[in-house]
Amino acid sequence: MTAAEYFERLYAESADPWQLAEREYELRKYALTTASLPRRRYRRAFEPGCSIGVLTGFLASRCDELLATDPVAAPLARAREVVPDNHVRFEQGRVPDDWPPGEHDLIVLSELLYYLSAPERLEVAERVNRSLGPGGHLVLVHWRWPFEAATCTGDEAHADVRAVVDATCVVEHVEADFRLEVLAAAESVPSG
Numbered sequence: 392m393t394a395a396e397y398f399e400r401l402y403a404e405s406a407d408p409w410q411l412a413e414r415e416y417e418l419r420k421y422a423l424t425t426a427s428l429p430r431r432r433y434r435r436a437f438e439p440g441c442s443i444g445v446l447t448g449f450l451a452s453r454c455d456e457l458l459a460t461d462p463v464a465a466p467l468a469r470a471r472e473v474v475p476d477n478h479v480r481f482e483q484g485r486v487p488d489d490w491p492p493g494e495h496d497l498i499v500l501s502e503l504l505y506y507l508s509a510p511e512r513l514e515v516a517e518r519v520n521r522s523l524g525p526g527g528h529l530v531l532v533h534w535r536w537p538f539e540a541a542t543c544t545g546d547e548a549h550a551d552v553r554a555v556v557d558a559t560c561v562v563e564h565v566e567a568d569f570r571l572e573v574l575a576a577a578e579s580v581p582s583g
């Protein structure tokens with residue numbers, strides 16, 4: 392089974408396979424994730440792997456523009472109902488290949504990186520380097536324990552990306568079950 396088939400099948404069996412909209416664990420993690428954003432407002436944000444848009448809904452109130460993507464159509468249909476805001480766009484797409492052009496000041500990779508192969512994680516990190524603007528923030532948040540569908544643990548995924556991304560860690564929150572990090576790209580130096 393390919394990765395695409397795996398996720399298609401999960402969503403065919405359940406509208407919310409991880410119970411993202413219900414589990415107290417997830418809702419608390421989303422609250423910690425949004426509370427960790429160093430800036431009140433972001434101009435242009437990207438959240439790949441958005442599923443049914445629960446985290447998207449929390450991010451929406453902090454962003455002028457937010458693009459959220461997922462390779463599977465079914466959760467996107469539900470996400471559009473849950474987050475009908477005009478400044479939020481949901482599109483079908485898979486990273487690293489379907490990466491939006493232009494500069495972003497917020498990129499959120501939540502419970503996604505361990506579904507990618509090591510070369511795909513590297514490509515994601517390189518794309519982050521190309522699209523995160525000066526002073527922009529990258530959020531990484533992942534479950535820490537191994538599981539069958541994962542190519543690595545959350546800690547390993549964070550280490551892979553941090554090794555490549557040209558940004559400094561400004562928030563680090565580690566619990567038994569998940570790791571949350573916010574990395575900041577360098578501010579641009581005014582030319583004299």
Ligand SMILES: C[S@@+](CC[C@H](N)C(=O)[O-])C[C@H]1O[C@@H](n2cnc3c(N)ncnc32)[C@H](O)[C@@H]1O
Nearest residue numbers: 398439440441442461462463485486501502506
């Ligand atoms: C565990 S859910 C995480 C949802 C959300 N990011 C969160 O933290 O609540 C993982 C999602 O990633 C999507 N996904 C899997 N591979 C992907 C890829 N290569 N690019 C983008 N999304 C992907 C799946 O379809 C699924 O909806």
